[in-house]
Amino acid sequence: MTKPPGSLGVLEDVAAQLAGIAGSCPAPLPAPATVAVFAGDHGVHAQGVTPWPQEVTAQMVANFLAGGAVVNAFAAELGAVVAVVDVGVAGRLEPAPFPAPELIDRRIRPGTADLAVGPAMTVDEARRAVEVGIEVATTLAPGSGCLVTGDMGICNTTPAAALVCAFTGATPQEATGRGTGIDDPTLARKIEVVARAVGRIPSRPATPEAALAVLAEVGGLEHAALAGFVLGAAATRTPVLLDGVIAGSAALVAAALCPTALEYALAGHAGAEPGHALALQALGLRPLLGLDLRLGEGTGALLALPLVAGAARALRDVATFDSAGVTEKGR
Numbered sequence: 001m002t003k004p005p006g007s008l009g010v011l012e013d014v015a016a017q018l019a020g021i022a023g024s025c026p027a028p029l030p031a032p033a034t035v036a037v038f039a040g041d042h043g044v045h046a047q048g049v050t051p052w053p054q055e056v057t058a059q060m061v062a063n064f065l066a067g068g069a070v071v072n073a074f075a076a077e078l079g080a081v082v083a084v085v086d087v088g089v090a091g092r093l094e095p096a097p098f099p100a101p102e103l104i105d106r107r108i109r110p111g112t113a114d115l116a117v118g119p120a121m122t123v124d125e126a127r128r129a130v131e132v133g134i135e136v137a138t139t140l141a142p143g144s145g146c147l148v149t150g151d152m153g154i155c156n157t158t159p160a161a162a163l164v165c166a167f168t169g170a171t172p173q174e175a176t177g178r179g180t181g182i183d184d185p186t187l188a189r190k191i192e193v194v195a196r197a198v199g200r201i202p203s204r205p206a207t208p209e210a211a212l213a214v215l216a217e218v219g220g221l222e223h224a225a226l227a228g229f230v231l232g233a234a235a236t237r238t239p240v241l242l243d244g245v246i247a248g249s250a251a252l253v254a255a256a257l258c259p260t261a262l263e264y265a266l267a268g269h270a271g272a273e274p275g276h277a278l279a280l281q282a283l284g285l286r287p288l289l290g291l292d293l294r295l296g297e298g299t300g301a302l303l304a305l306p307l308v309a310g311a312a313r314a315l316r317d318v319a320t321f322d323s324a325g326v327t328e329k330g331r
């Protein structure tokens, strides 16, 4: 390529990873990208770990379908498609007005149980939610050059923090953050809730069965589906761009189920939630962007898409020294 070796820095690693994923060099461009927003609710809402009412999850699902959320704005800017999956919303979902895209209805149950007091879901429900993610990824993959993780679920930074503790060995104080923006008393309560949940499970589950049991005990339905989404992306040799702490915690589950699946994942950004950095560090993933985002929905992953596309296009389109008649460097 007509550039000094190494001059594209991290993007050279991205290009090499894309080529490895596709098994061809140059790799295909990561277009079109499809962001799958997995939505679910959480019984731990009863503990007062977020200032937002639970019905905001269902209302935001309607907003995604109507095209009115931040993820829709970023997707429109970047030419990405938004798919919305109900894997466990608690509320009734009104049919979206024509010509809105259809909701993918894969609801396992209307929200999890309260993970502060007992298992969030059964192991069978967790497995079925993982399978929803696998199904969505393998269905979308043939028409997508890149898959992007998205999430919606009021309270979902609480199970994310618990999963980060379980899979990295971090303490609840280290892994728990302010989510959508909570005050000090709420944060103290949230840390206490995460500690109670994590106290019931083994640290660093060593087998896929143990990982699934941890996911059922302290996770969420969208976390489970996102773990499956990463597995499905890998199974179809499709790059998957990870968003924030929900995706990061789900990727820890995916890595415990199948370590090599993470070779197909790229970290879009470093989010503000402390558990996100812990998850990425444990996974050995370097985030492409650092913008202090703390939204979710897939927004931070989508913003990294032009970097991934740039890396792929450079590898494909840039002339060689020979073909462009550019003189190579001397000694």
Ligand SMILES: Cc1cc2ncn([C@H]3O[C@H](COP(=O)(O)O)[C@@H](O)[C@H]3O)c2cc1C
Binding pocket: 049, 050, 051, 052, 056, 060, 151, 152, 153, 154, 155, 156, 157, 158, 178, 179, 180, 181, 295, 296, 297
């Ligand atoms: C209007 C609104 C839109 C959102 N879009 C994503 N989230 C994000 O914030 C929530 C997690 O934060 P916590 O654990 O503090 O509740 C999730 O719904 C996540 O997707 C939103 C949250 C709100 C309120």
Ligand SMILES: O=C(O)c1cccnc1
Binding pocket: 157, 179, 180, 243, 244, 245, 246, 247, 271, 272, 273, 276, 293, 294, 295, 296, 297
């Ligand atoms: O990092 C995230 O994905 C995130 C952070 C705060 C709230 N919701 C999501």
